[in-house]
Amino acid sequence: MKRLITLTVNDQEYQLEVPAYRLLVDVLREDLELTGTKEGCGIGVCGACTVLLDGKLVSSCLTLAAKADGSRITTIEGLGKNGALHPLQRSFIEHGGFQCGFCTPGQIITAKALLDINHNPTEEEVKEWMSGNLCRCTGYYKILESILAVARA
Amino acid sequence: MATEFAVVGKRLPRFEGNEKVTGEARYIADITLPGVIQGKILRSPYPHARILNIDTSRARRLPGVRGVVTAQDTLKRRWGAFQQDQPVLAIDKVRYVGEEVAAVAAVDEETALEALSLIDVEYEELPPVFDPEAAMEPDAPLVHEDKERNIAMRINVERGDVAQAFAHAHCVVEEAFQSTLHWHAAIETIGSVAHFSGGKLTLWMNTQTLFMARHRVAWAMGLREGDVRIIQSAVGGGFGGKSCDDNNAMVCALLAMKTGRPVRIINEREEEFLAGSRPRVPMKVYIKMGFRRDGLILAKELRIIADNGAYTGKAAGILSVAALRHDTCYKFENVKTDAYLVYTNKIPTGAFRGFGNPSIEFALEQALDMGAEKLGLDPVAVARLNAAEPGYVSPHGNRVGSCELKKCIDEAARLIGWEEKQKHKVLGRGLGVGCTAHVSGKRHFGDYDGGSALIKVNEDGKVYIWSGEGEIGQGTNTVLCQIAAEELGVPIEDVEISTADTDLTPYCHGAYASRLTYIAGNAVKAAAAEAKRQLLEVAGESLEANPQDLEIQGGRIYVQGAPEGRSTTVAEAAYSRLFRRGGAPIVGFGSFDPDSQLSDQNRYGNESGAYNFACQAAEVAxxxxxxxxxxxxxxxxxxxxxxxxxxxxxxxxxxxxxxGLGYALAEGLTMEEGRPLNPNFHDYKILTMADMPPFQRDFVPSYEPTGPFGAKGLGELGMDPVAAVIANAINDAVGVRITTLPITPEKVLKALREKGKTG
Incomplete structure (x- = not known):
């Protein structure tokens, strides 16, 4: 059974007809070709597919697209304005907050959600908040550094 | 010496940073082609079974299915890095849970999955064998009928006089250790996109070894190597797991060839655990080490039983590293090793960062610690006493050039506060130390461990490197750009590097054995030197100077020592060399093959052009x-x-x-009858940001004369001794020695209780 839904993704409105079982990650990646959102585990553990749904973090691999009907979604492609990088994006580059880069969109989206509600988090708060985003390359030290640099700026 | 350099040694941002923080980088699952269809693989539910019949007729009839393949559709060739024992799709029998039995390609994923459920396979279960030591028993079931006692390989080496040395030892320690399966768990799984057209197979892969993948795919598919083109996508983490030892690309290629359509197969996370990246080789290690009174190692005897799993992959090379490499870290004279690689009905094991070192060092570095303890000596002093030095030649022929291991030990001890903390012991806290030696490339795929690169200088002065080694996240491309910029004397912003592509770049072995900075770096440096020679020749004409007297800095070319004098630019030189009668572009080719040796029949030979060293220390509570x-x-x-x-x-x-800490303390899956019980990220726990301890790292001043600007390898070094360092620290803290991985609280508690009983 297909459903007609409306999603506002990165300030752009889309009307889509999707099967009831279709996942948000697939709609974003395949239907809207926003492939910056990644799928790593399929069970909402690794955080690579994290997007903001009405300002809140969700695992798009666990979220039904139909359930997101009417909501506003921010993906990595929605960060930065007028071709300029978001401060977090700049900081991840400057501090080496990524290696392979596969988890990076999810890391940056998750960090943005933290800084949106807490402008000056402590190191412990960042660690706790970010612990739902797995990274196998960096050991997290430079991700932490990248986020704290923006928070302290 | 680093201060002399303009670009090398600088904290420069990553070459591909922008595309990675914006989500623009194209990983394998982001690559699509018009008309691409989805491939899915039917996997064995049994660890060991005969395939009596496969009926694909119902699957073939399902609307939307474009192709169904079994072993009958293959050439039935077996393939593998060192021993060709793995089929593309199971032939006659399956040897592990997850093995590829059949595959389908369909218009979408749902249809492909439904088609899999319509394939009927009739199995006859066979008795499996899971424990490598049991597999060596004469009456054990055979995983491969032609491999007696399931032994895939044996290394039996003695150097010096081990019996005599033990007889002179003041102290002897003996213990058995067991390491465990350890998955790469890269956040991106393995995947491929294949297209077969006009007799040419094009494969997009997230592999770290493109040319080796080409060789294996061409062999298995019966194609000429030149008729296979492999293009590297962005790679979401490799660590050895994406070095094409699995069947993902093979099945994808097969489906593309059979259907004539582009096919994509991306492993699900569960598939990645069952049959994707080849996990670290578990080893049972029986070790005996003899020491002089002052802690000098006199003798070592090893018996290693390594779990190969069902097929060999890279484990053969890994066994040789486990058997021999550590003798490059400390000065050994009398060593004896009897090492076996044994087939079992489990996932094939293979290359994972460290390549045999972490498995063996878990035992060796603990044995050293046990010796120090027994002798009442400081383990740091014992490590220092035995540490390799420049000029040391290991009993197996490894020739140590640059080596600052002693400085590493001193610095690690200083940073952890070793002396101070040993003086003021706190109850329940302890310190551990461990060292390692690693290679910068290893000569083991034939007698060649080289690399090559091409560099062109565009007419606007922009420099472009063609390299087929491949970026897998480790930062190789940035390093190679820095080396080219340094050699050419151009700003780093003017240097760009290609995607790895077997059709467009010279042959490159790829990313393994911590080889790229050293080997690809030297190749790029040589290519840049050749491009520079061509540039200076042209500049000499316009500046009316001898090319040998010219130098380039910041893209400007001028007479050495006279930067204020007449000058031209790299751009002008490149332009003027091309746009003239009989002109040509500036293109430099560079190649490098280190002065290492392929080991002989007796396993003797200098395996690498340069050796890298590290010391680590930990404090635990x-x-x-x-x-x-x-x-x-x-x-x-x-x-x-x-x-x-x-x-x-x-x-x-x-x-x-x-x-390393995950390997030491957390990572592992419960196996039941050869099947991992929970092959997912819920149950296979990799560390999170909140789990990371305070960490200090440092690099001691060192210069490798044969390396590009003094550089050598680094990628695997930091992984090697971690589990042993933690185990040693636990022993120092509470006096129990944990001999199996991972070191879970249950094991520590059990050991403490046993110690309480006896002691």
Whole structure:
């Protein structure tokens, strides 16, 4: 059974007809070709597919697209304005907050959600908040550094 | 010496940073082609079974299915890195849970999955064997009928006089250790996109070894190597797991060839655990080590039983590293090793960062610690006493050039506060130390361990490197750009590097054995030197100077020592060399093959052109009520020669620690009858940001004369001794020695209880 839904993704409105079982990650990646959102585990553990749904973090691999009907979604492609990088994006580059880069969109989206509600988090708060985003390359030290640099700026 | 350099040694941002932070980088699952269809693989539910019949007729009839393949559709060729024993799709029998039995390609994923459920396979279960030692028993079931006692390989080597040396030893320690399966758990799984057209197979892969993948795919598919083109996508983490030892690309290629359509297969996470990246080789290690009164190692005897799993992959090379490599870290004279690689009905094991070192060092570095303890000596002093030095030649022929291991030991001890903390012991806290030696490339795929690169200088002065080695996240492309910029004397912003592509770049072995900074770096440096020679020749004409008297800095060419005098630019030189009668572009080719040796029949030979060293130390606190181990601080100090990019180099040590601590303390899956019980990220726990301890890392000053600007390898070093360092620290804290991985609270508690009973 297909459903007609409306999603506002990165300030752009889309009307889509999707099967009831279709996942948000697939709609974003395949239907809207926003492939910056990644799928790593399929069970909402690794955080690579994290997007903001009405300002809140969700695992798009666990979220039904139909359930997101009417909501506003921010993906990595929605960060930065007028071709300029978001401060977090700049900081991840400057501090080496990524290696392979596969988890990076999810890391940056998750960090943005933290800084949106807490402008000056402590190191412990960042660690706790970010612990739902797995990274196998960096050991997290430079991700932490990248986020704290923006928070302290 | 690093201060002399303009670009090398600078904290430069990553070459591909922008595309990675914006989500623009194209990983394998982001690559699509018009008309691409989805491939899915039917996997064995049994660890060992005969295939009596496969009926694909119902699957073929399902609307939307474009192709169904079994072994009958293959050439039935077996393939593998060192021993060709793995089929593309199971032939006659399956040997592990997850093995590829059949595959379908369909218009979408749902249809492909439904088609899999319509394939009827009739199996006859066979008795499986899971424990490698049991597999060596005369009456054990055979995984491969032609492999007696399931032995895939044996290394039996004695150097010096081991019996005599043990007889003279003041102290002898003996213990058995067991390491475990350890998955790469890269956040991106393995995947491929294949297209077969006009007799040519094009494969997009997230592989770290493109040309080796080409060789294996061509062989298995019966194509000429030149008729296979492999293009590297962005790679979401490799660590050895994406070096094409699995069947993902093979099945994808087969489906593309059979259907005539582009096909994509991306492993699900569960598939990645069952039959994707080949996990670290578990080893049972029986070790005996003899010491002089002052802690000098006199003799070592090893018996290693390594779990190959169902097919060989890279485990053969890994066994040789486990058997021999550590003798490059410390000065050994009398060593005896009897090492076996044994087939079992489990996932084939293989290359994972460290390549045999972490498995063996878990035993060796603990044995050294046990010796120090028994002799009442400081383990740091014992490590220092035995540490390799420049000029040391291991009993197996490894020739140590640059080596600052002693400095690494001193620095690690200083950073962790060793002396101070040993003087003022705190109950339940302890310190551990461990060292390692690694290679910068290893000569084991035939008698060639070289690399090549091409560099062109565009008419606007922009420099372009063609390299087929491949970026897998480790930062190689940035390092190679820095080396080219340094050699050419151009700004780093003017240097760009290609995607790895077997049709467009010279042959390159790829990313393994910590080889790229050293080997690809030297190749790029040589290519840049040749391009520079061509540039200076042209510049000499316009500046009316001898090319030998010219130099380039910041893209400007002028007479040495006279930067204010007449000058031209790289752009002008490149332009003027091309746009003239009989002109030509500036293109430099460079090649490098290190002065190493392929080991002989007796396993003797200098395996690498340069050796890298590290020392690590940890402080842990052990809760004797719960068995919990808390890492209070960790220190990792490396000798990797010149550090080309400090941000990247630090990242290698930092990432290694996260993987190493996971290996030591957390990672593992419960196996039941050869099947991992919960092959997912819920149950296979890799560390999170909140789990990471305070960490200090450092690089000792070092210069490798044969390396590019003094550099050598680094990628795996930081992973090697971690599990042993933690085990040694636990022993120092609470006096129990944990001999099996991972070191869970249950094991610590059990050991504490046993110690309480006896002691």
């Amino acid at each position: 052990v809760d004797t009520e719960t068995g919990q181990v808390k890492v209070l601080s960790y220190v990792s100090v490396a000798d990797c020669g010149t550090v080309v990019n400090p941000v990247g180099a630090e990242g290698q040590l930092e990432g290694s620690i996260a993987q």
